[in-house]
Amino acid sequence: MSTSFVSICNSSCVHLKQEVKWCIDELQCNIVAIKRSQAKVLRLNLVGSPTTKDAVKENKSRSLGSVGAVVTTPLSSPEVGTPFTGTEAGTSSVASSDLGTSSPIFTAEVKKDDTNAAQETKISRRSDSETSGNIRGAVSLSRNAPPVPPPLCSICQHKAPVFGKPPRFFSYKELELATKGFSQSNFLAEGGFGSVHRGVLPEGQIVAVKQHKLASTQGDVEFCSEVEVLSCAQHRNVVMLIGFCIEQSRRLLVYEYICNGSLDAHLYGRHKDTLEWPARQKIAVGAARGLRYLHEECRVGCIVHRDLRPNNILITHDYEPLVGDFGLARWQPDGELGVDTRIIGTFGYLAPEYTQSGQITEKADVYSFGVVLIELITGRKAMDISRPKGQQCLTEWARTRLEEYAVEELVDPKLEKRYSETEIICMIHTASLCIRRDPHVRPRMSQVLRLLEGDMSVNERFSGRLSTESQRSVR
Structure with a gap:
């Protein structure tokens, strides 16, 4: 009786393993098994460029x-x-035949009555068959449906x-x-x-x-x-x-x-309505995510944009921003310092070290992003010769006001106090850090994003780092 039951269990295990293998082969997606805090990659859907x-x-x-x-x-x-x-096309960390042995699929109880055991085995096989049909149908639908x-x-x-x-x-x-x-x-x-x-x-x-x-x-x-x-x-x-x-x-x-055009058109277009604060905040955070990805998460290494400005931040009608125009982008696969013999970019957004020596790193983009943040806060252009002397260069006019958190002087009057004071303070603080003259004390884009989102732990840590750098410069 026990030998018969063991053979039935083995047969069911083989059947279920075959079903698992079939599903793994047919699914058009990535499969990761998570047990407690451990993640095990079972299958990756790999894409390569020919x-x-x-x-x-x-x-x-x-x-x-x-x-x-x-x-x-x-x-x-x-x-x-x-x-x-x-990773590389055609590789997998685990063979599909290992799936059945990595964890138990089911447990069974030994029945004292042979008749009951046989009846339960039939019911089990029927339910397995029904489940198998449902799984196969679902997989077939997902396989045939275009992505x-x-x-x-x-x-x-x-x-x-x-x-x-x-x-x-x-x-x-x-x-x-x-x-x-x-x-x-x-x-x-x-x-x-x-x-x-x-x-x-x-x-x-x-x-x-x-x-x-x-x-x-x-x-x-x-x-x-x-x-x-x-x-x-x-x-x-x-x-x-x-x-x-x-x-x-x-x-x-x-x-x-x-x-929906560029950020420039929405901030300074003659026939555009005032860009409200929630949209400005969303654009700042989304653009920071895009730059963080280019600098820190892109699979080919660090991509430096070199010409970040409102013209090159495009938005949808949902005010979702997309960083564009990579015609001037610079690829630095190992994060090394790049040197240009000719300056490329837009005056008013160029980092001081770039204009002086041609040295280009991702921190030059951080500086340009800081200028964009000031434009979002103030509604002023980076360079505006129509303004009085001393106000034509936005960063020089705003630098002291940012450090003093002069909200009333900085905020775009078109907003008419329709803004979140907490978010304004976060953006003012972040912009002030981004336009530091020394590139080494500017934050990375991952830190910029967290600052904009109000992460105070990063704020305190980065402020401490800045005070340390200030002490060193005094010495």
């Missing part, structure tokens, strides 16, 4: 360590609702691009068709780099197509390398690079389209 060159792959994997690589949005970012993707991300904007309902895809190659003819011949009706902006036009791809996705004026001076290999690095930046607060075009001397970049 355009990645072997040497670049080797450098990336070396710099990122053995855990590796293709992490479009880190698990450490709870605010980012995007899937986790893994549809939530819309980028709740009002416009524009399709958001899918994270994890490599940059797509477009022909010039495709982009010409998408933008209706780069027509004036689709024109969005003009800058030193070239023009930007709105376009609609055949599948319905709306894009922004940027043409580079001086593209002929840049080699194909260099351009492809830049595209590859920039396409790795995938975060909900970063404008995603969808694809590119190289034909003869033409160089075009295709970005996701952000529906």
Whole structure:
């Protein structure tokens, strides 16, 4: 009797193991088993870029360590609702056949009555079969359903691009068709780099197509390398690079389209309503998340923007900000100090060390972000020659007032006291730290984000560090 029951149990175990293995193979997602505080990765859904060159792959994997690589949005970012993707394509930390032995699937009691045992075994097998059918049906549905991300904007309902895809190659003819011949009706902006036009791809996705004026001076290999690095930046607060075009001397970049224009237009546009404080706070926090990702969490290393300003912060109708325009971005895979022979950026946002010596690190972006925070607080432009002497450069006018927390003098009069005093104080304090002349005593973007969110533990710790640095400078 006991031998018969053991064989039945073994048969059921084998059956359940087969079902588990089938489900693991069929599911199109990542699977992590969590027992107490230990997490065990059972399966990773891995994505790789076919355009990645072997040497670049080797450098990336070396710099990122053995855990590796293709992490479009880190698990450490709870605010980012995007899937986790893994390391090298085709690898897995655990074989699916191990799943049945890692933990008991069920327990059984030995029945004294053979008849009862047989009846219970039949019922158990029937319920297993029914459950198996339900699981298979659910998995089949999830497998056949296309991965549809939530819309980028709740009002416009524009399709958001899918994270994890490599940059797509477009022909010039495709982009010409998408933008209706780069027509004036689709024109969005003009800058030193070239023009930007709105376009609609055949599948319905709306894009922004940027043409580079001086593209002929840049080699194909260099351009492809830049595209590859920039396409790795995938975060909900970063404008995603969808694809590119190289034909003869033409160089075009295709970005996701952000529906509600730039922060600059909302702060200083003549026909725009006053940007209310909740929107300003949301934009500050979201832009900080995007920069933190570029500096500290992007899988290819630190990406320094170098031209952060309200023109390059795009927003949706939900006032969700996305950091954009990486035409001037600088990639520093090992976090080393970069030196430029020519200064690139916008006057009024440039960090002092960058203008004086050409030294560029992520702390230059922190300085520029501090200027943007002051603009959000005051409603004033970074440089405004129409203002009286002494008020034309925003940072110099605001520096002392920030240190003294002169709220009444700093806050944009258009807000008419419609703001949170606590949030204003946090933003004033953060802006003051960001525009410190010494880059070493400026906070990192992860600290900036926590300060904006009111984390007092970071505030106290960073204030203590600043006082220590001040004592050293006095000595």
